Amino acid sequence: MILIILILAVIAFIYFNVIPKKGYMPLAIISLLIAVLSIAGIVAHDYNHYGMKTQTITVKKELVSSASPQLPVLLYQPLGNGTEKIYLYKTKNTDKKPTPIKTDKTHASMKTAAKPSMTIKTERYVFSNGWNQFLFGWFGHNNELKHREYTFNVPKNWKVLSIKQAKSLQKQMAKRAAMMKKMQQMKK
Structure with missing residues (x-):
């Protein structure tokens, strides 16, 4: 609506200056x-x-292991030089793949806690009243994201691993399982 007011004010200003009559100067200034x-x-x-x-x-959501229920880990994918991380989390054991955090205007932090959980604090811009929505509604800024913060509360017995570290750990565990199986067969 403010665009229409602007256009009408400019047209009125031009009109009151092009057709000079007595008393039009205050209307042009207004x-x-x-x-x-x-x-x-x-x-x-x-x-x-x-x-x-x-x-x-x-x-606030409860967390379960990003990998498997037997191995309590929270996975992340490093970005760029490794200072930024995209955490991958699950809220239920039935989830097939972990969910990555959103990256737009986002900050993530880790805390130690007794139970694994995650808090997502989202700040959005909304119109303060109906008049402002009437004036500026055409610009589409309602519910625009200002900032999103993820806080992961992880117990001490959990590990925070990169995907590369998790794959390496998985290979080591497979080798150990194969070695244990071989040793059991040798005992028999």
Whole structure:
């Protein structure tokens, strides 16, 4: 709606300046002022989310091992030079594949806890009232993601491994199982 107000104010300003009549100068100044305020409102909304507030939603979920129920691990995939990590988690043992965390405007952290769980804190921009939604609704910024934070609460007996480390561990466990089987056959 603010775009329509801007267009109408500019048209009014041009009209009141092209057709000079007595008493049109104050109307031209008022329409110019409305146009300038509309532009300032659009810029403030675009850069600083003017007319919006931050809404925070926190969800807590239980975690199960990312690999197998017998091996309590939380897996991650390193990005770039390894400082950034995409964690892969499961909330149920029936999940076939672990779910990766979202990467857009995201931060992940680890904490030690008694029970494995995960907290997802999501902050989104929403309109502060109906008037602001009426003015700026066309820009599509409602429910825009501001920030998402994952906090993984992992017990001390859990390991946090990269996918590469988990595959290496899996190979070592397979070798040990084969060796144990051979030793049992030799005993018989």
